[in-house]
Amino acid sequence: MNIISVEENIGLPKYKQIVLSVEKAITSGNLKKGDALPSINAIKNKFFLSRDTVLMAFNELKARGIIESIVGKGYYLKSESIDVTQKVFLLFDELNAFKENLYTSFLNSLNDNIQVDIFFHHFSYDMFSKLISDNIGSYNYYIIMPANLSQTKKVIEKLPFDKVYILDQIHDELKQYPAIYQNFEDDIYNSLKRAITLLNKYKKIVLLFPEKKQPQGMLVGFQKFRKSTNFQHEVINSLDDRKLEKGEVYLVLDDQNLIVLIKKMKDQKLTIGKDIGIISYNETLLKEIVEGGITTISTDFNQMGKRLAQMILNKERVHIENQNDLIIRNSL
Amino acid sequence: MNIISVEENIGLPKYKQIVLSVEKAITSGNLKKGDALPSINAIKNKFFLSRDTVLMAFNELKARGIIESIVGKGYYLKSESIDVTQKVFLLFDELNAFKENLYTSFLNSLNDNIQVDIFFHHFSYDMFSKLISDNIGSYNYYIIMPANLSQTKKVIEKLPFDKVYILDQIHDELKQYPAIYQNFEDDIYNSLKRAITLLNKYKKIVLLFPEKKQPQGMLVGFQKFRKSTNFQHEVINSLDDRKLEKGEVYLVLDDQNLIVLIKKMKDQKLTIGKDIGIISYNETLLKEIVEGGITTISTDFNQMGKRLAQMILNKERVHIENQNDLIIRNSL
DNA sequence: TCTAATTTGTGCGTATGTATG
DNA sequence: GCATACATACGCACAAATTAG
Numbered sequence: 001m002n003i004i005s006v007e008e009n010i011g012l013p014k015y016k017q018i019v020l021s022v023e024k025a026i027t028s029g030n031l032k033k034g035d036a037l038p039s040i041n042a043i044k045n046k047f048f049l050s051r052d053t054v055l056m057a058f059n060e061l062k063a064r065g066i067i068e069s070i071v072g073k074g075y076y077l078k079s080e081s082i083d084v085t086q087k088v089f090l091l092f093d094e095l096n097a098f099k100e101n102l103y104t105s106f107l108n109s110l111n112d113n114i115q116v117d118i119f120f121h122h123f124s125y126d127m128f129s130k131l132i133s134d135n136i137g138s139y140n141y142y143i144i145m146p147a148n149l150s151q152t153k154k155v156i157e158k159l160p161f162d163k164v165y166i167l168d169q170i171h172d173e174l175k176q177y178p179a180i181y182q183n184f185e186d187d188i189y190n191s192l193k194r195a196i197t198l199l200n201k202y203k204k205i206v207l208l209f210p211e212k213k214q215p216q217g218m219l220v221g222f223q224k225f226r227k228s229t230n231f232q233h234e235v236i237n238s239l240d241d242r243k244l245e246k247g248e249v250y251l252v253l254d255d256q257n258l259i260v261l262i263k264k265m266k267d268q269k270l271t272i273g274k275d276i277g278i279i280s281y282n283e284t285l286l287k288e289i290v291e292g293g294i295t296t297i298s299t300d301f302n303q304m305g306k307r308l309a310q311m312i313l314n315k316e317r318v319h320i321e322n323q324n325d326l327i328i329r330n331s332l
Numbered sequence: 333m334n335i336i337s338v339e340e341n342i343g344l345p346k347y348k349q350i351v352l353s354v355e356k357a358i359t360s361g362n363l364k365k366g367d368a369l370p371s372i373n374a375i376k377n378k379f380f381l382s383r384d385t386v387l388m389a390f391n392e393l394k395a396r397g398i399i400e401s402i403v404g405k406g407y408y409l410k411s412e413s414i415d416v417t418q419k420v421f422l423l424f425d426e427l428n429a430f431k432e433n434l435y436t437s438f439l440n441s442l443n444d445n446i447q448v449d450i451f452f453h454h455f456s457y458d459m460f461s462k463l464i465s466d467n468i469g470s471y472n473y474y475i476i477m478p479a480n481l482s483q484t485k486k487v488i489e490k491l492p493f494d495k496v497y498i499l500d501q502i503h504d505e506l507k508q509y510p511a512i513y514q515n516f517e518d519d520i521y522n523s524l525k526r527a528i529t530l531l532n533k534y535k536k537i538v539l540l541f542p543e544k545k546q547p548q549g550m551l552v553g554f555q556k557f558r559k560s561t562n563f564q565h566e567v568i569n570s571l572d573d574r575k576l577e578k579g580e581v582y583l584v585l586d587d588q589n590l591i592v593l594i595k596k597m598k599d600q601k602l603t604i605g606k607d608i609g610i611i612s613y614n615e616t617l618l619k620e621i622v623e624g625g626i627t628t629i630s631t632d633f634n635q636m637g638k639r640l641a642q643m644i645l646n647k648e649r650v651h652i653e654n655q656n657d658l659i660i661r662n663s664l
Numbered sequence: 665t666c667t668a669a670t671t672t673g674t675g676c677g678t679a680t681g682t683a684t685g
Numbered sequence: 686g687c688a689t690a691c692a693t694a695c696g697c698a699c700a701a702a703t704t705a706g
């Protein structure tokens with residue numbers, strides 16, 4: 001069966017003729033999942049092409065998930081669906097509620113024939129490294145949400161430089177890659193500054209900073225703020241056994257602790273927004289309603305997903321700080 | 333007994349096919365400790381291989397401590413404990429907040445050496461079909477959350493029968509597969525029945541059933557309940573332009589509409605749990621706090637993930653209705 | 665165990681045509 | 686007309702995996 005055909009001097013690049021040949025062979029049924037393709041050398045010799053030309057075609061097909069390669073063996077048909085034109089590798093830290101908005105707005109801003117595959121590294125270096133290594137060459141774009149893992153750069157460097165995008169947090173060593181991220185330090189600092197008149201109702205500001213998972217920039221931004229003011233301050237990592245005092249305002253980063261805090265407040269018969277202030281991180285639907293409204297500092301995840309899609313579609317190599325909003329509500 | 337099998341022209345190195353054959357023979361019980369393996373020459377002649385190819389496979393097995401060689405005699409099975417990293421294919425409908433608990437409890441209940449890959453079909457038949465077709469043969473287990481898609485069974489049938497598990501909702505045509513699911517019909521019906529004394533405070537029950545994505549069982553359960561009582565009832569698909577009336581109790585399936593409802597209530601100066609009742613579907617952290625507590629009907633996603641992991645680890649071919657709880661709070 | 669042939673993977677250099685400003 | 690960037694195409698060298706004899 002002659003699967004590939006390449007002609008000289010027709011208005012179509014040779015590598016595209018090869019791609020098209022494979023697509024045609026699939027639709028006509030001549031090529032089935034698992035079938036072996038002719039080797040690079042065989043095609044090169046038959047049509048007097050450069051090895052690179054054939055490789056270019058096969059790389060495109062591989063990134064679209066249509067074929068796969070096995071070193072030392074050859075190329076094999078992996079999928080019979082040719083309507084996917086591009087594939088995106090999206091590596092998150094973990095699955096949580098905030099990913100929902102980000103992911104759906106990202107998807108909706110892309111073309112229909114772009115497939116997005118999601119992975120999670122769970123803050124494990126081994127997982128992070130394995131997922132990236134296993135998927136080299138299989139995608140057109142790699143979007144990576146880094147974590148506080150050493151060697152991050154070393155792993156990412158294995159990927160083609162111009163296909164990598166950094167998401168949500170940026171490290172100094174990754175500055176060379178395009179990115180859309182939260183500036184946790186400035187976001188916390190500026191939001192607190194903006195809320196200063198309301199904060200002045202309180203005597204002491206308390207940061208609840210429980211996890212190693214939280215970006216360090218948050219702590220830095222908080223420290224910067226309290227140095228620039230005369231507030232009493234405290235950083236704690238848990239609410240266990242803590243007695244709330246009138247005049248304290250809490251900056252809470254996760255929703256689990258937000259619940260605990262509100263319950264404690266009620267137990268001690270303290271009034272939110274008067275005796276105790278609360279600022280919560282990351283906006284969610286229900287915070288608009290809870291206790292007459294919880295003041296939040298949050299990035300706009302919808303915007304982030306939308307802008308990320310634009311960056312990829314327009315091949316923009318830029319650094320974008322995603323917009324952060326302070327939403328003042330009853331709790332402050 | 334034919335322990336070894338090697339095929340020509342498939343995307344798997346021949347020596348790996350031999351290793352895999354031995355692993356399979358062990359897990360299926362065809363090969364026991366002390367059993368002799370076919371000799372190198374026997375395998376070489378049967379499958380027309382090079383001696384080295386067979387040797388490479390046996391060397392790998394020897395290095396892993398699975399077989400041992402006795403000079404002049406042959407190869408013998410030394411250990412039946414093979415640690416292969418198992419792979420799980422997990423196909424969700426879409427990414428949303430409720431998947432978080434389910435997924436993390438599932439992961440945490442599995443062994444460390446099990447890798448779970450997540451996919452989303454987004455209620456598209458093409459996507460559903462492609463994802464399953466492309467990944468045939470690549471995973472040890474396939475966990476599938478079906479949707480209201482026709483031909484579901486036909487697609488799933490392409491997978492090995494004993495590796496498929498159904499998640500969250502079960503259809504009649506899929507009854508032959510093991511499953512852990514929500515019984516939406518009974519859950520709604522029984523929860524409403526259980527809440528009957530509180531519901532009697534109200535005159536009319538309203539189901540807000542907006543999306544085609546919501547399982548039909550919910551509607552059926554609701555209809556069954558209202559037929560068994562004398563409640564006035566109504567099914568609406570949106571709160572737009574709706575004026576709330578005192579004595580109405582709302583069953584709300586999604587959180588977006590829950591917010592809208594609570595806001596409307598406040599605008600009309602109606603009191604929750606007195607003038608207007610609310611029952612919300614799917615428990616989340618904040619519902620414990622909102623408006624003094626929102627009554628919820630919800631399955632236990634933690635339990636679901638944990639039980640699913642058990643099913644897989646113990647190879648249980650069972651049908652399990654996941655536990656559903658009615659949590660009565662201030663809003664009813 | 666060694667040698668050899670074939671395959672993919674990767675990096676570097678070069679040349680040409682085309683579009684853009 | 687000139688400079689530049691980009692896509693296309695070619696050639697070569699070496700590495701690593703697979704398989705054969």
